[in-house]
Every structure is written in C-alpha cells, then in structure tokens.
Amino acid sequence: MRTYIIRRCLQSFIVFGAILIIVFSMLQITGNPAAVLMPLDSTDEDIQAFSKEMGFDQPIPIQFAKFILGSDLVDNLLGSEREKEKIDELERDPDAPKIVRTKGVIRGDFGFSYRHEIPAMGLVLEHFPNTVLLALVAVLIAVVISIPAGVLSATFRNTWIDYTSSVGAMFGQSMPNFWLGLVLIIVFAVYLGWLPTSGYDAWYYIILPSITAGLYATARITRLVRSQMLDVLGMDYVRTARSKGIVEWLVVVRHALKNASIPVVTLVGFELGILLGGTVVTEAVFAWPGVGFLVVDAINNQDYPIVQAAVALLAFVFVFVNLVVDILYAWLDPRISYS
Amino acid sequence: MVVDDRAATLDIEIDEDMERGPSDFQLAIQELKRRPPAIFGAFFVSLVIIFALVPDLFSPLDPLSQDLGRYLKAPGYVDKAGDVYWLGTDQQGRDILSRIIWGSRISLIVGIAAVIVSGLIGITVGIFAGYFGGWVDTVISRIIDTALAVPFILLAISLVAILGPSLQNIVLVIALRTWLVYARVVRAEVLSIKENEFVTGAKATGCGTIRILFIYLFPNVASTTIVIATLYLGRMIIIESALSFLGLGVPPPTPTWGGMLADGRSFLDTAWWIALFPGLILMLTVLSVNLLGDWLRDVLDPRMKRLAE
Secondary structure: OHHHHHHHHHHHHHHHHHHHHHHHHHHHOOOOHHHHHOOOOOOHHHHHHHHHHHOOOOOHHHHHHHHHHOHHHHHHHHOOHHHHHHHHHHHHOOOOOHHHOOOOHHHOOOOEOOOOOOEHHHHHHHHHHHHHHHHHHHHHHHHHHHHHHHHHHHHOOOOHHHHHHHHHHHHHHHOOHHHHHHHHHHHHHHHOOOOOOOOOOOHHHHHHHHHHHHHHHHHHHHHHHHHHHHHHHOOHHHHHHHHOOOOHHHHHHHHHHHHHHHHHHHHHHHHHHHHHOOOHHHHHHHOOOOHHHHHHHHHHOOOHHHHHHHHHHHHHHHHHHHHHHHHHHHHHOOOOOOO | OHHHHHHHOOOOOOOOOOOOOOOHHHHHHHHHHOOHHHHHHHHHHHHHHHHHHOHHHHOOOOOOOOOHHHOOOOOOEEOOOOOEEOOOEOOOOOEHHHHHHHHHHHHHHHHHHHHHHHHHHHHHHHHHHHHHOHHHHHHHHHHHHHHHOOOHHHHHHHHHHHHOOOHHHHHHHHHHHHHHHHHHHHHHHHHHHOOOHHHHHHHHOOOOHHHHHHHHHHHHHHHHHHHHHHHHHHHHHHHHHHHHHOOOOOOOOOOOHHHHHHHHHOOOOOOHHHHHHHHHHHHHHHHHHHHHHHHHHHHHOHHHHHHHO
C-alpha cells in the first residue's frame, strides 16, 4: 500500500511536469511566438525587437529553464552579462513592460497578463473559487439525483421506474451540456422569468449553471449505480439478509448499497476532477465568472499568459484530485492488490 | 479511469473446440431486431449520413442566402416568393432548416476523421506495445497513463486557439486524446491474444513480425476497436460542436451546429428557435450513435460493458 501511494505520487509529479512542458510549448508550436502576441499590423522590426525583449530569440532549453525557474535565477547561473544589464535597466525604468521579468513557475509566476498588466496567476486564482463552487454544487446535484435514481432503477428492474431512469440517463449522456444550458435559459429565465440568465450576484444564480455542468456526471453515475446494484443484489449475502426477514428497503440500503458504493465513490471523485478541470463551456454559456470564462476571454484577446496559468492550475487540481481518488479507492477496497 | 483499467485487463477464455456458430454479423442483425432503440439509432444515423453526403438534395433553400428583410422570422414563415422557412430564420435571415442539413457535414467529417486518425495511431501503438512487451510496453504505457491524466477540454480549446481553427487542426487536436483509449484497450487485448497457439504457429511457419502483427493479431482486435470507435464518435461530435460554440470551430460562413448555437445564444429572449433546433438535431445524432454503440458493444464485445460506463 505504501509503495503504491509513493508510486502514484511520483507518477502525478511526472504528469504535472509533462503538463508544464505542454503549457510552455503552447507558444512555441506556432513557430514565431512574438508574431502571435503582437498586433496584426506590426512591422517585422517591431516583432523582432519584441522577440528579443521577451527572450524568444534565445535557445529553447534556456527559455524553458527561465519559464520554470525564473529569468533572474537562470541568468545568474549562466552569468549572462547581457541579461543582467537588461534586468538592471528594466528595474530602473518604471515604464518598462513588466511581462519580461518572470520569477518562474516554481515561484508561482506565469508572467503578466498583456491586457490587464497584472500577474496572470493572480487573476486566475481570483476566478478559481467560482469554478470550485460551481463544480462542487454540480457534483452535489449529480449525487443527489443519480444515487436514488440508480438504486430505484435496479430495485424495480424492468418497471417504468427503471425505463424512465435509464432513458433519462441515456439522453443525459448524449446531450451537449451547452445546449441544455441554452434550453434552461429559454425556459426558466426568458419564458418563466424565475431565474436570471447569466452572471453571479446572488445564490440562486448558480442553479442553472450547476444543473448544466452536472448533467453528464448525473447520467454517468446513475448508470454505474444501477449496474453495481444489479450485481450486488444477485449476491448470496443479499439473499441471506432477505431470508432472515429483514425488510426489503433495509436490505437494499444497508446490505446492497453499501457494498455497491466503492466504484461509485471513485467515479464521483473522478467526475469532480473533470469538472474542476474544466466547466469552460458552461461558464461561457452563463457568463459565470470562473477560470473557464476568463480563459475564453483571454483566448479572444490573445492574452496567452492567462491561458498558460489557467491550464497549469486546473491541470494541477485535476491531477491532484485523481491522486486522492485513487488512494482513497485503494484504501476503501483492500481486496485489490497493487504490485 | 480506475474502473476502466480493471475491465481492460481481464483475460478471455477461448474454447478451442467451440463449434462454429452464426457469424458476428448474423448475431448482430438478430440482436438488432430485438432492440427498437438500436433500430431508431440506425435509422437516424443513416439519415444524417445521407444529409451530409447530398445536402443539396434535401436542403429546401440556400443555407448561405442572407436577407435582413427576413431577420429572426419564426418557424413556418413564408416570404413573398412563397418559400417556406420551416424552422425560422437567424439574425441574417438565413434558413435554419437548410443550415442544419448542411451543418451535418462538419459534424460528421470531424467526428469520423478524428475516429479514423486516432484509431490508426492507437491501434498501431497498442499492437506494438502489447506484442513486444518489455521496455517498449513500459514506455508506451507510461506515456498513455500520463497523457490520460491531462484535463482535455481546456487544453483542446487552447491548442485550437493557438494553432488556428481549421478542419485539420480540430481533427488533430481531438484525435490527440482519443488514440490513447484505443492504444490502451488494444494493448491489453494483444497481451492475451499473443499467447494463443495460432500466433506460435505463425511464428513457427516463419511469418515476419509485421505479418503477425497485422494479419494475425489485428483481425482479433478489430471488433473491439469498432466498438470503441462508435462509443467515442458521439463524444467527438460534441467536442467539435463545443469548439464551434466557443468560436473555435471551422470558420464562417460554413454552417456548423455549434456555430448556430452560438448565434442563437444572443437571441434567446427574442428568437428561441435559433438555439433550439440545431441542438436538438445534435443531441439526437449523438444519442443515435450511442445507441448503436451500445448495441455493437453487447453483440461484439460483452466484456466491454464497464468501459462505457
């Protein structure tokens, strides 16, 4: 068990390293990052000057080292005179663009947002609680609906309850959630006027976005609960419990549901990870002020430091939640051995 | 993820003396007759494929024809020339029904192309990893595990934005994720299949490695890959629409379902039909593909039940 946890932690560490490489490469894959960042009508000289200022003219490994460790550390290590002079000069000049001086990912610095001229990670962290809130409420709604639906579906197999729930789950898995969001707005905000269309000013603003974000998870968990319950209800110990004369609902809840719950807990955790890693589309539909909304806005403004910071943060959260879920799974179910 | 791993590594018992029963194809048709949802799926998917192949035959009007005189007309609107706009018009006076029919093209092209590209990569990598084992397998499996732990949607959006939204970039970015699924399942299958006597026999008769991989092993994983392809086609179609919805799809004026939904978003209070109908067709298409996928899975590969859940 301990070996398994250490191995899983190490693996997560590598995954996160790989993600940082991807995040760093984002600007490099365009071939000429300076050209992507500059306005469309810039001259070639402008682009070259900017490229030099940003350090895009340096070898890729050095750029990567600076991205991770920070320009000052790397320059000190390499003893590069040119860079030292440049940094001194920038320190003295209050008008110099701040984007050049990055302290590196290890110190939580992803550079400055080009548009807002404040640290990109700070801006992302400011929006992050809204994404967490949306993801948590979405998972809560998913659990509250899907577990009773799945249990009833399995208990009353091949009755109208089962059919309704199964058909609902099938639709839920096939429905693009941004479309559900639009339909909910049409019905509850425009037609009935019960709820607001977008934004976040009071608690009830979260109702429609969280239903939308939780749709897929609800459908998926319902299907898993149903199939797990069907497996367990056929087991000998359930028959024993029944033959002892225990009332049926107690058999279902205490004997069957409890034993069917391990894979379900895993899936719930996994879905939470997915939601934390990206409720982008839902946030876009409802103008929900989370990280996804910020990223879509940043993409439209070519403000890539924000995109990089957001991808790195959400990926970190996603990897971390998965790690916790896997360890939890191993702990809950000791029958599974991990070599 | 955890659930998937275990299901994918289960071993199969192949009964050597099994009599030859009805073929997979015959079984599939027999099963289809007993499943009304799958019949609906097959019917609707065929319909969408026909729309995508010959949209000009079915599209009542020109999907690109703009006229501000027809701005946001409700479904059933008839203009002076007597043309009927069955599902209404959008903010540029274009016919929604015609645009839905033409829009099926992008959805299907992206979905099918992404399935094929990711399938080719994933099957090849999976067969190699499973057959050779050893360090090749270790390296490939680590890469797959790592890549699967990256949250996909946000990364896809960023990559498409940076690479530029074109048909091929969208397909590539979507395929970047899905090949992992094929590779992992095919690897697990090959691990058990290669222990069979027919593989040893092939080696003994002097077959080359490439021949063993693609003539002997591939046919045995083919049905599994068909099931994955169908189960993932729906997801790819949804991802393409999501990208288009965020303005990162195939650029206008080409009609796409996701792009139409994005148009409709600005007019939810005045013209609900713009956002309603394209999404309805999108959902029915994905639903149909999924129903077909469930049916294929049950017929071809009952062991994969867990994988889809």
